[in-house]
Amino acid sequence: MKRRTFLHVLGGSAAAVALRKPLWAAANSPAASDDFFIFIHAAGGWDVTLWSDPRNERRGLVEPASSENTDTAPLTHWKGTKLDGDVDTFEILAPRDVPMRFGPGIGALYDLRSRLTVVNGLAMATVSHPDGTAFSATGRHLQGGRAPASSVDVAIANELGTSQLLPDVAVQFPSSYVGDHLDRRAVPLRVANAATVAKSLARGEAYFDPSDRTAITALVTAEAHALAKRSTFPETYERIASQTGAVQQLLDDKLEAAFTQKALQERYPQFDYKAKNFGGAALGAAFTVEAMQRNLVRCVGFAIGGFDTHNQNYKQQAHTQQELFGVVATLVDLLDRTPHPTRQGKKLADHAHILVFSDFCRTPQINLSGGRDHYPNNSALVISPRFVAGRTFGKTDVEQVLPADAGVAFAGGARPLAPPDLLATFLHAFDIDPARYLRDGEVVQEMLA
Amino acid sequence: MKRENYRQGASDAKTPAESGSGPILFFWRLGVPGALAVTLVFGCAAPAALAPSAPAPLPPPMVAAIDTTPKERRRMMPPEVYLRAYLGWFGGLAPLDVQAKARGKNMFDSWDDYLAALGLPDYKVDLPRQSQSNTLMIATLGRLGEALCVRAAEHDLHGKTPAAARVVFAFQPVAAPDDAQFAERFDVLHRLFLGYPVRLAPSDRAAHFFALYRAVAAQHAGKKGPLTPDETAWAAVCTALVQHPEAELY
Numbered sequence: 128m129k130r131r132t133f134l135h136v137l138g139g140s141a142a143a144v145a146l147r148k149p150l151w152a153a154a155n156s157p158a159a160s161d162d163f164f165i166f167i168h169a170a171g172g173w174d175v176t177l178w179s180d181p182r183n184e185r186r187g188l189v190e191p192a193s194s195e196n197t198d199t200a201p202l203t204h205w206k207g208t209k210l211d212g213d214v215d216t217f218e219i220l221a222p223r224d225v226p227m228r229f230g231p232g233i234g235a236l237y238d239l240r241s242r243l244t245v246v247n248g249l250a251m252a253t254v255s256h257p258d259g260t261a262f263s264a265t266g267r268h269l270q271g272g273r274a275p276a277s278s279v280d281v282a283i284a285n286e287l288g289t290s291q292l293l294p295d296v297a298v299q300f301p302s303s304y305v306g307d308h309l310d311r312r313a314v315p316l317r318v319a320n321a322a323t324v325a326k327s328l329a330r331g332e333a334y335f336d337p338s339d340r341t342a343i344t345a346l347v348t349a350e351a352h353a354l355a356k357r358s359t360f361p362e363t364y365e366r367i368a369s370q371t372g373a374v375q376q377l378l379d380d381k382l383e384a385a386f387t388q389k390a391l392q393e394r395y396p397q398f399d400y401k402a403k404n405f406g407g408a409a410l411g412a413a414f415t416v417e418a419m420q421r422n423l424v425r426c427v428g429f430a431i432g433g434f435d436t437h438n439q440n441y442k443q444q445a446h447t448q449q450e451l452f453g454v455v456a457t458l459v460d461l462l463d464r465t466p467h468p469t470r471q472g473k474k475l476a477d478h479a480h481i482l483v484f485s486d487f488c489r490t491p492q493i494n495l496s497g498g499r500d501h502y503p504n505n506s507a508l509v510i511s512p513r514f515v516a517g518r519t520f521g522k523t524d525v526e527q528v529l530p531a532d533a534g535v536a537f538a539g540g541a542r543p544l545a546p547p548d549l550l551a552t553f554l555h556a557f558d559i560d561p562a563r564y565l566r567d568g569e570v571v572q573e574m575l576a
Numbered sequence: 577m578k579r580e581n582y583r584q585g586a587s588d589a590k591t592p593a594e595s596g597s598g599p600i601l602f603f604w605r606l607g608v609p610g611a612l613a614v615t616l617v618f619g620c621a622a623p624a625a626l627a628p629s630a631p632a633p634l635p636p637p638m639v640a641a642i643d644t645t646p647k648e649r650r651r652m653m654p655p656e657v658y659l660r661a662y663l664g665w666f667g668g669l670a671p672l673d674v675q676a677k678a679r680g681k682n683m684f685d686s687w688d689d690y691l692a693a694l695g696l697p698d699y700k701v702d703l704p705r706q707s708q709s710n711t712l713m714i715a716t717l718g719r720l721g722e723a724l725c726v727r728a729a730e731h732d733l734h735g736k737t738p739a740a741a742r743v744v745f746a747f748q749p750v751a752a753p754d755d756a757q758f759a760e761r762f763d764v765l766h767r768l769f770l771g772y773p774v775r776l777a778p779s780d781r782a783a784h785f786f787a788l789y790r791a792v793a794a795q796h797a798g799k800k801g802p803l804t805p806d807e808t809a810w811a812a813v814c815t816a817l818v819q820h821p822e823a824e825l826y
Contacts, residue, residue: 292711293712311708314706315710316713317706318692318693318712319698319700319701323689323690323693324712326689327690327719328715328719330682330719330722331682331683331726332682333682333683333801333802334722334726334801334803334811335722335792335815336795338795339791339795342788342792342812343812346784346787346788346816347816347820350781350820350821354822357778359645359646360646360648363825364825366709367709367714367825368821370711370714371714373711374714374715374718377715
């Protein structure tokens with residue numbers, strides 16, 4: 128082979144390697160390019176024995192929820208059964224139409240059971256809030272207090288969301304953007320409250336007209352483009368230009384009026400905005416529906432707190448779960464009724480995918496303060512047309528509520544499921560190569576529809 | 577034994593007159609006055625002539641090549657640095673002063689509303705610092721910049737503040753400035769916000785900003801507002817400069 132020919136071949140191979148990502152994206156993105164993704168973090172660590180992995184008898188370490196340690200009055204799905212003397216526990220909800228079992232915390236989501244995919248027995252290997260949260264969202268444990276990998280919402284925004292004005296909005300959701308190989312447009316917009324989006328976009332009308340702002344933004348954008356042409360590293364200036372341009376589009380569309388707290392509450396009265404733990408989350412859910420039906424976002428994540436019940440506040444754990452799943456059920460109901468912005472005749476729910484997870488679960492035994500502490504097991508919930516619905520995957524040890532062999536043919540042999548497996552499966556469901564974002568985890572084909 | 581040798585050696589020592597010859601013996605025989613006389617005679621004699629020679633070329637200097645090309649892309653400043661610059665530009669304000677100054681007429685609210693949106697950590701809700709700029713951050717900084725520029729125009733221009741007490745617009749404004757008048761005043765703002773004179777910037781920058789000035793002034797001509805058309809136009813120039821990519825990156 129001549130030297131010149133060899134160099135041509137070598138250059139072509141190098142270019143193919145360098146272009147791997149765009150080629151991959153181009154090959155796969157159409158499949159889910161107008162789908163929407165909702166990520167919900169139940170912050171604090173939920174008690175899985177109250178909803179996904181119900182226990183109602185004393186066995187091994189397990190001390191079940193009972194009328195002694197749980198406030199049963201507000202629970203819509205608590206049906207008492209004798210535990211010991213005058214003490215009642217709950218009857219496990221075992222519907223005939225799907226092979227699933229639920230505790231009373233499932234609340235309104237019980238009616239949507241045929242659309243749920245529950246994953247039990249997730250091995251967390253941690254009982255630290257930040258670590259468990261990062262592990263659930265990124266598939267990696269913290270390193271030096273920092274997330275060493277991007278979270279699942281960023282991965283999806285990077286693959287499928289860069290054409291959106293707001294690819295990834297994170298309302299107290301533990302998003303992390305790590306690495307230089309990602310598109311900068313996938314940087315999550317992390318805010319403390321959904322209403323902040325409206326506030327940031329609000330502009331006073333007393334001094335400048337909208338046309339003044341258009342002129343200002345056009346000038347700043349043109350300056351950024353001009354500087355990019357002169358710069359050794361133009362991408363930073365181009366990013367500023369794209370972000371400034373996106374701001375202008377958001378301002379032009381007068382979106383601040385649609386995203387104020389008042390506007391969202393009036394448009395979506397179905398949510399309980401005055402709920403003790405869920406006022407902010409309800410606003411986040413309302414923002415989610417509004418932003419999706421306007422086709423502004425690809426991913427929205429929000430957090431719901433109140434699950435860290437180490438003492439007497441455990442009495443409210445089941446009620447808190449009921450409220451959480453009530454928000455999810457209302458969200459699904461709204462998605463069922465809202466038309467998809469780009470697919471004629473389709474509803475948002477046909478192309479919306481929800482993943483709900485927590486830091487970890489709580490101990491099977493009740494502590495001396497009447498609560499439950501942290502425990503390295505977990506469950507997760509998926510509501511997605513791409514997943515097998517009405518099924519529970521993974522399992523736990525009967526006496527200890529610890530993760531047990533999931534019965535999946537993993538490459539390394541039998542083992543429990545872990546968050547990286549769930550995240551890998553979630554990414555794979557949308558034709559995204561998990562290896563680009565996850566170090567660990569195997570795709571569980573059985574979960575996919 | 578050693579000591580005996582040492583003593584014997586000392587007793588055997590001879591004076592130069594006894595032992596030596598040559599110049600030492602010569603001076604020894606002359607004595608001190610004679611030696612001084614000889615030294616003076618030869619010391620005051622005419623110097624020996626040196627033959628001139630061509631200077632040898634200096635060795636070439638060592639050249640150490642310094643690579644001044646940028647090695648890393650520009651980055652967003654940490655939010656604290658950026659906000660500190662903001663506060664400095666508008667008169668060394670404390671954060672709460674800014675909040676008090678910028679509020680009203682839907683220009684700004686309170687810092688608490690924007691901590692995470694600006695990239696700062698929000699410990700109240702356990703949100704960490706953000707490492708990348710995003711659209712919402714640019715929007716929030718734009719909102720704050722607009723509020724501060726408008727307030728500065730109110731103070732410096734509309735309030736007829738003496739030139740020495742002006743904070744941002746430290747020049748004498750003229751109504752409907754021409755190219756040269758605008759460029760002279762724009763240079764003041766350019767130095768303040770971007771840190772260098774406008775003559776070092778790309779040559780068309782002043783013209784682009786003058787176009788913005790004229791567009792905004794024309795838009796507000798004949799309208800009744802809190803600022804005159806020229807003041808509004810200067811506030812617009814300030815708002816564009818404070819959001820300029822060179823002000824946001826380092």
